[in-house]
Amino acid sequence: MQKILISALAYDGGKSGIANYIENVVTALSKHRKIDLIVNKEEVKFFEGISENIEFKVVSKLFKKPLFNALWHLLVLPFSIDKRQYEWMFLPAGNRRLMAFYPLRTFVTMHDLSQYQVDKKYDALRMFYIKKVIPFFLKRADKIFTVSENTANDMVLHYDMDKSSLVVNHNGVNVTNFFPLKSLETQTLNEGKPYILYVSRIEHPGKNHLNLIKAYEKLPQEYKEKYDLCLVGSDWNGAEVVHAYAESSNDSRHIKFLGFVDNNQLPAYYRQASLFVFPSFYEGFGIPVVEAMASGVPIAISSTSSLPEVGGDATLYFKPNDVDDISIVMKSVLEDKALAKRMVQKGFIQMKKFNWDTHAQIILDNSTFAK
Numbered sequence: 172m173q174k175i176l177i178s179a180l181a182y183d184g185g186k187s188g189i190a191n192y193i194e195n196v197v198t199a200l201s202k203h204r205k206i207d208l209i210v211n212k213e214e215v216k217f218f219e220g221i222s223e224n225i226e227f228k229v230v231s232k233l234f235k236k237p238l239f240n241a242l243w244h245l246l247v248l249p250f251s252i253d254k255r256q257y258e259w260m261f262l263p264a265g266n267r268r269l270m271a272f273y274p275l276r277t278f279v280t281m282h283d284l285s286q287y288q289v290d291k292k293y294d295a296l297r298m299f300y301i302k303k304v305i306p307f308f309l310k311r312a313d314k315i316f317t318v319s320e321n322t323a324n325d326m327v328l329h330y331d332m333d334k335s336s337l338v339v340n341h342n343g344v345n346v347t348n349f350f351p352l353k354s355l356e357t358q359t360l361n362e363g364k365p366y367i368l369y370v371s372r373i374e375h376p377g378k379n380h381l382n383l384i385k386a387y388e389k390l391p392q393e394y395k396e397k398y399d400l401c402l403v404g405s406d407w408n409g410a411e412v413v414h415a416y417a418e419s420s421n422d423s424r425h426i427k428f429l430g431f432v433d434n435n436q437l438p439a440y441y442r443q444a445s446l447f448v449f450p451s452f453y454e455g456f457g458i459p460v461v462e463a464m465a466s467g468v469p470i471a472i473s474s475t476s477s478l479p480e481v482g483g484d485a486t487l488y489f490k491p492n493d494v495d496d497i498s499i500v501m502k503s504v505l506e507d508k509a510l511a512k513r514m515v516q517k518g519f520i521q522m523k524k525f526n527w528d529t530h531a532q533i534i535l536d537n538s539t540f541a542k
Contacts, residue, residue, distance in 0.1 A: 173258040174205040176275075180234065180244055181264035182214050186405045186431050187372060188458050189282060192318075193263045194218070194434075195345060196280075199531035200261070201225050207257070209248070211235050241300065244268045245308070259538050265315070266301070269308045278314040278538060280340070283455025284325040288476070289377045306330040314537050316340040318456040321477035338537055341481075342456045343527030349438050349465035360443050361427065366399040367501065368444035368468075370437070370459040371451065373402065373428070375409030379450040379473070379491050381416055386450075386497035388422050394505060395425050403440055405431040441466035446504050446511075449473065450491050457481050461525045464518035469511040471500045481525075485517035 177197060183190045194217065200206060201222035208218060208225050212232045218225060234240045245268075252260070254275035262268060265279035286301050309315065309330070316338045317323040323339050326332040360366075367387070371378045380402065387400045400422075406414075417426045432440060441447065447463035449472040460481050463470050472478045474488035482488070489500040504511050 174207060174256060175200070176207050176209070176228075176252065176257045176260040178209045178244065178248070178260075178262055178264075178268060179214065179218070180209060180211060180230070180240055181267040182211065182217065184214060185217050185434070188456075189264045189267065191434075191458055192280070192282070192342060194221075195343060195527045196261075196263055196531060196534075197221065197225065199343075199527040200534065202528070203531065203535055204258070211240075241268060245271050245304075249274055259313075261534065262312070265309060265312070266305060269305060269312075271308060273311060273313070276313045276538070278316065278534060279309065279312045280316045280318065281309070281322060281326060281455075282318055283322050283453070283477075284329050285377060285453035285455065285476070287325065287329050288453040302329075314338065316534065316537075318342050319477035319480050321480055322455045338533065340530055340533045341525050342458050342461070343525045343530050344458070344461040344465045344522055345527065346465055346522075348434070349441065349462050358439055360440060361399055361401060364399055365397060365445045366401040366427070366443075367446045367448055367505075368401050368403065368440060368463075369448050369450070370403045370432075370440070370462070371449070372404040372407040373410040373413050374407040375412040377452055379452050380413040382491060382494050382497060383448060383450045384413075384417055384420060384426060385494045386501060387426070388420060389494065389498040390502055394502065395422055398445055398505065399425045399427055401427045401429055401440070401444075403429045403432050403437070437462075438466060441468055444468050446471065446501060448497075448501060449478070450489070450497060451478075452476075452491050454478055460486070461522050464522040467515050467519070469504050469514040470518065471497075471504055483517075483521045483524075485514060485521040487514070 179193050181189055182193055198221050201224040205224045207228050209228045212229050215227055234243050249270045249272050252274050257275055259276040262279045265281045320339050323337045327334045441463055447468045447470045449460050451473055453476045456477050470486040472482050472486050473491040487500050489496040
C-alpha cells in the first residue's frame with residue numbers, strides 16, 4: 172500500500188465544519204492508503220484509533236495559534252518534506268492552509284469563499300491572506316477540489332480560476348452515526364421538551380444567529396411555549412453579540428446555548444429535534460444539513476449559496492435576511508406534520524448523494540490524472 176502525506180493543521184480542535192471534513196476524509200482515505208498525518212500535538216487524540224494505516228508527524232502545540240500555524244505551513248513545511256517517501260500530498264483545507272511551493276504532487280480541497288459575501292466576517296489581516304496570499308499559491312497545486320458547484324463558481328469569479336481545472340467533490344455524511352435506524356437513544360435531551368435545533372459555531376455575523384433568534388421571537392407564543400430554540404456550537408468570532416441579544420430577549424428562557432457537543436453525542440441532538448434550521452448567510456456546503464437529513468429531521472434552510480444544491484427538494488427555503496420569512500417557514504413545518512413527514516422521506520433520498528467513501532474515491536481517481 173502506497174503512502175500519502177496529509178496536513179491536519181487546520182483542525183480547530185474538532186470544533187468546525189472543516190474539522191469535520193478533515194476527520195472524515197482522513198478516515199475514508201486511510202482505507203486505501205497508508206497516511207502520514209501532520210497534526211498538532213494537542214490534536215493527535217482526535218485521530219488515534221481511526222486506522223492502523225495512519226502514523227503521526229507531530230508539530231509543537233505552539234503552532235496551534237492561527238498566525239504561527241499558517242506561516243509555518245506556508246514557509247517551513249515545504250522544506251521539511253522528503254518527497255521520496257510519498258506518492259502525493261493532500262491539503263484538506265486549502266482556504267486556510269497552503270504552502271509557498273509544493274515539493275511533491277499536491278491536491279487541495281477548497282471549501283468556500285464566504286468572506287467575499289459576508290461583510291466583516293474576518294479582520295483585515297485575515298482578509299488579505301484570503302484575497303491575496305491564497306489565490307497566488309493555490310494555482311500552483313496539481314489538482315483543486317471544491318465541495319460544491321457554488322464554491323467552484325466563486326473561485327472562477329473571485330480567483331479567476333478556469334472552471335474546467337476544478338473538480339467538484341461533494342462532502343459526505345457518516346451514515347453509521349446519524350442514520351436513525353442504526354441505533355436508538357434512551358437519553359432524554361432538553362428535559363424532554365421539544366426543540367428547534369441549529370448546529371453551527373456561534374459566529375456573528377456569518378452564521379446568522381441573530382436573525383434566527385428574531386424569527387423565533389416572532390413565532391406565536393404557544394409555539395415558543397412548546398418548542399425551545401437550541402443552539403449547538405462553540406463560541407467563535409462575534410459570539411458575544413449573539414449571547415447579548417439572546418440574554419436581552421423576552422424569550423431568553425426558551426433560547427438554549429448548549430456549547431460544543433462531541434461527535435459521539437451529536438446524533439442524539441439531531442434525532443430528537445422537531446425541526447432543524449440552518450439560516451447561515453453563505454456556505455460552501457453545509458455538512459449539518461446532510462447530517463440532519465440522515466437523522467430523519469425536517470429541515471428549513473437559507474436559499475443562498477450552495478444550500479439549494481445540498482438540500483434539493485427535501486427542505487423548505489427562506490431568505491436569510493428576511494426575519495419574517497424565516498419565521499413563517501419554521502411555523503409551516505411545525506404546524507404541518509404531514510409536510511414534515513414528506514420532508515423527512517425526501518431527505519433520506521437526497522442524503523444518498525453524499526458519501527465520504529465516494530468523496531475519497533474521487534480524490535484517488537484524480538490523483539492518477541493530475542498534471
